[in-house]
Structure formats: structure tokens, C-alpha cells
Amino acid sequence: MVLQDVPRPHPHRVAAAPRALRWIALLLLLGHGARVSYLIATNPALQGDLRVYRAAAQAYAEGRNPYEPGALIGPGGKTQQLPFVYPPVSLPLLRALLILDYRTTYFCFFVLKMAALAGLILLWRRWLFPDDAAGACLYLLCALAYGQTIKMDIRAGNISVFEQLLIWTAVLAFVRGRPWLYAALIAAAALLKLTAAVLLLLLIVDRERRNVGALLAGLAGLALVHGVSALVRPDLFAGFLRNAAALDERGRTNPSTLALIRDGVERLAGGWGPAHLDEMVYGLVVLLIGLTILSVARRDRQPGYLECVAYALAAPRFKDYSYILLIPPSVHVVVNVLRGAFPRVLALLLLCTHFFAYQSWVAALVLFTVYVAHLRRSGRPPRVPAAAPGPA
Secondary structure: OOOOOOOOOOHHHHHHHHHHHHHHHHHHHHHHHHHHHHHHHHOOOOOHHHHHHHHHHHHHHOOOOOOOOOOOEOHHHOEOOOOOOOOOOHHHHHHHHHOOOHHHHHHHHHHHHHHHHHHHHHHHHHHHOOOHHHHHHHHHHHHHHHHHHHHHHHHHOOOHHHHHHHHHHHHHHHHOOOHHHHHHHHHHHHOOOHHHHHHHHHHHHOOOOOOHHHHHHHHHHHHHHHHHHHHHOHHHHHHHHHHHHHOOOOOOOOOOHHHHHHHHHHHHHOOOOOOOHHHHHHHHHHHHHHHHHHHHHHHOOOOOHHHHHHHHHHOOOOOHHHHHHHHHHHHHHHHHHOOOHHHHHHHHHHHHOOOOOOHHHHHHHHHHHHHHHHHHHHOOOOOOOOOOOOOO
């Protein structure tokens, strides 16, 4: 019998497949961007968070307290129903939104967000995922992942894209051995969204790049800025704390751990459980996440990915548009951690579909579990085959 050579695919064809997938995913992403741009241009009722920002800045400029109920007056004299939940240090910055009329501000803000989004995706593509297969996965997840989280941010008019640009520029600085720049950028992000300060803990979790001085400087800077704000305008700071504590969004708009626990406790206990049961369960979950991070962080050669997923799971409030943070870790897990076509397809289906309210949270939990299991396997010593028995 003569064995025939099995034909092998041409190397150029093998290389062309990921490139073609990359272009298809990029076209899908551009199509989504064009559709959202059309919606923004034709529907001035969108970007609701921008209206809240501008109304808060207007109230502050007029000497009123923007944290009081009914204080936010939007275009046409309409009272904004959403409360203002950003710290008082943001109010002087938001006064820039009053320079132009609302319609012009509406479009300028959208253009700035799209420019920041393009810069963010370019940063991810160039410095984190330069090869074609990872690029294809990146574009696909930017378009569809986590309930189309990027689209949700653009429609809402939130500042999450700007926050993510600061965070991922900081992660890049951290990887390049610049912990002080990392601390400064994370602290800048935490000026407006306080929970982002948790990411400063990467400075002590990562043993190879540990820098306690940068961590303390970042925390001290935040404490100083917000402390001075509380001393100068205690009424504004008290209003901020009151509005932040009153938030109780759940489900599709806020698929976070605490929201899920509260929904579960209400349905299972029906109000018969002990007081603050939801907070106690949430504290245990956060403790478990923290201990898990400490147990595997030293084995991670990709600083920032696992910590970002842990932050998303541990944050008391994590909105639908906040899941932009998890796009790079998701690409990393799909491309570099999972092995085989079937697990990758399952992961992409979980990430890119949205059938129930807490699916984004479930996807983040699966991502975290798979990543932790991968790190634990990679940290095990290689198996040594048992020695053959010698002569008696």
C-alpha cells in the first residue's frame, strides 16, 4: 500500500483567515457606530446623562444645590428625574458644558466621545492585541459584548468612555514600569467615579511592580481633594453622599453583584430575613473575590486583566455601560486562555448575546472563574513520570 501525502493548507491561506475575520468584525463595528451616530443625530432625547451634567452645572453656577430634589432643570425648563450622583469636585469641571447652547453642546459632547472611543480602541488594538485573530475578537466584542455596552454608554451620554481611556492608559503605563503615572491616572478617574480608586490596589497586588509609595500618594491625593471639598462645601458633600446612598438600580441597567444579591434576598427571604442580610452576603462575596485574587495574582503575567474583572464583580454599583472595562480581559481569555474552537464559540455566544437581565454579570463571573482556573493550572509544577522499578 502506498501512503499518499495529505495536502496541507497553504500558509498564505492560513494567514488570510484571521485577517478576513478581522475585516468582517471591523465592518460590523463600524456599522454599529454609524447606526448609533444616526440615532444620536436624529433623536435629541438621547444622552440623558449629559442633560443631568449640564443641569447640575447650571444649578451650581446659579448658587443652588444640584443634589436637592427638583434642582436639575434641563432644556425647555423640564425638571430632570435622574439625581446628580457625582462628587462636588466635578461641578467646576462641568461648568465647561455651559459655554455653548445645549444643542451645540449635545453634538460636541458626542463628537468628543466618539474621538475618545476611537482612541481607546486604537490603544487596545495597537498595544494589547496587535495580531489579526485578537483584533477580530476585539472588534467583535466592541460591537456586541455585554449587551452592547459601548452602545449603551454612547446612548446614555455618560462619561464612561473617558474613564476607560484613563484606566487603560494607566494599565499600559503600569506594564511599562511607570507606577507613579498609573497612580495619577487612576486617581484622575476616581475624582469623578470614586470606586475606580480600588484599582490602585494593583500597585501592591502585583509583586513584580509593587510600589507602595505610588499607592499612598494616589490615595492621599484623592483624600486631600475630596476632603477639602467636604470642608469648603459640606452641604454639597452631604448631598452627594445622600444621593449616592439612595441609589438602588437593579437588573439590566445595573447588573452588579449587590443588585443581584438584593433581588435574590427579596425573592427568597421575602422580607423575613435578618436586617442587612444583603449587605452581609455582599461583604462575604467581596472577601472571597479578594482572597482569590491574592492567591493567584503572582502567577499572572498579564497585569490588570484579572484585577479589572475582580473590580467589576466587587463594585457595589456597576452599570451596563461600565462593562466596557471588561472588553480587553474578555479578548485575552477567549484568544489566549481558552483552547479549542468549541469553548471559544461558547464564550463568544455568552459574551455577545443578551437574553436575561444579569447575563453580563454571569459572563463576568464565568470569565473570572476560567481565568483563575487557568492561572492555578499554570502555577502547578510539571508532572514527573514515575520511575520504572529497578532490578530486585
